Amino acid sequence: MFSYRHAFHAGNHADVLKHLVLIGIVKHLTQKPAPLLVVDTHAGAGLYRLDDDYARTSGEAADGILKLVDATLAEPAPAITDYLEAVRGVNRSGALKLYPGSPFVIQPLLRQEARDRLKLFELHPTDSQALVAHVAQLEAGRQVSVARQDGFEALKALLPPPSRRALVLIDPSYEIKSDYAKVVACLQDSLKRFSTGTYAVWYPIIPRPEAHDVPRRLKTLANQAGKPWLHATLAIGQREEPDPVGLEERRRPGLTASGMFVINPPHTLKPALSAALPQLLEVLGRGRGKAQTLESGG
Ligand code: SAM
Secondary structure (H helix, E strand, C coil): CCCCCCHHHCCHHHHHHHHHHHHHHHHHHCCCCCCCCCCCCEEEEECEEEHHHHHHHCCCCHHHHHHHCCCCCCCCCCHHHHHHHHHHHHCCCCCCCCCCCHHHHHHHHCCCCCEEEEEEECHHHHHHHHHHHHHHHHHHHEEEEEEEEHHHHHHHHHCCCCCCCCEEEEEECCCCHHHHHHHHHHHHHHHHHHHCCEEEEEEECCCHHHHHCCCHHHHHHHHHHHCCEEEEEEECCCCCCCCCCHHHCCCCCCCEEEEEEECCCCCCCEEEEEEEEHHHHHHHCCCCCCCCEEEEEC
C-alpha cells in the first residue's frame, strides 16, 4: 500500500483531462452567491515540480501539460485557456516549473467573501505533510483545511453541507483493487445523503474489468437517482514516432486513457467539453487508439 506517488504522474494527459473538467465545474458553481463546499477526497501533495527526479523519471508531463503549453492552437477552446491560466497561475516567474494538483486548481477559483470552503483529505504520510506545507503558502486561512484521513470515510460527515451546495472530487490512485468498489459505494452513499451535489470521479481506462465497470455502474446510480450525468474520456493512443530520448523504456507501461464521470454537472460543462476535447486530442493524441468521447444522460 502507498507506493503510489502522484508526483510521477503530475501534468500527464489524465491530469489535463481531470483538471480541465474540474475548472469548468468550479467556475460555474462559483457564479451563485451562496457558499460552495468543495471536498477533494484524495488530494495528493497539492503542488508538484516538473523538473524533479519523479517528473524526469516518468516523463509523463511531456505527453500532457508540456505538449499543450507548446501547442499552437489557432483558437483554443475557452476551457483550454482557463486550464492553461490555472497552470500559469502557479508559475508566476514565467518558466513552467510547477504543476498545480487539484487543491491548487480549485482554490484560486474560490471566493473568500462568499465563504466557500475547500476540504482536502490525503492519507500518504509524505504527501499529506507536503500538502500541509503547500497549502500554508496560500495563506487562505479557514477557507482551506487539510486532514490526513480516509477521504471516502471523511466525506460522510460533510454531506449534506449547510449551504446545500457542494462539489466532491473523488480521485483515488486505484492502487488497491478495492478502490473501484469503494468509489461506487461512496457515490451510492453520497447521493442518499445529498442528491443534488455535484460529484466528479476520475478513473483509469485500462484492461481490467473493475475499471471498465466504473462508468457503467455510476451511470446506473445516477439514472436510479434521477440525476443528470456526463462522461468524458480521453485516450492519447500508442506512441508511433521514434522515441529519441528513450522515455518509453524508462517508464512503467504507461496509462494511455482515462475518464471523468460527473453527476449533476453544470449545464455549461457539455458545450465547454465539446469544444475542448477535440482540441486536446489534436494536441495530445499520438497514434493508434487515440480517441475522445463525450456522452451525457439523465
Ligand atoms: N487529486 C490529486 C490531483 O488531481 O492533483 C491527485 C490524487 S492521486 C491520484 C491519489 C491520492 O490519494 C494519492 O496521493 C494517495 O496517497 C491518496 N490516497 C490513497 N488512498 C486514500 C484514501 N483512502 N483517502 C485519502 N487519500 C488517499
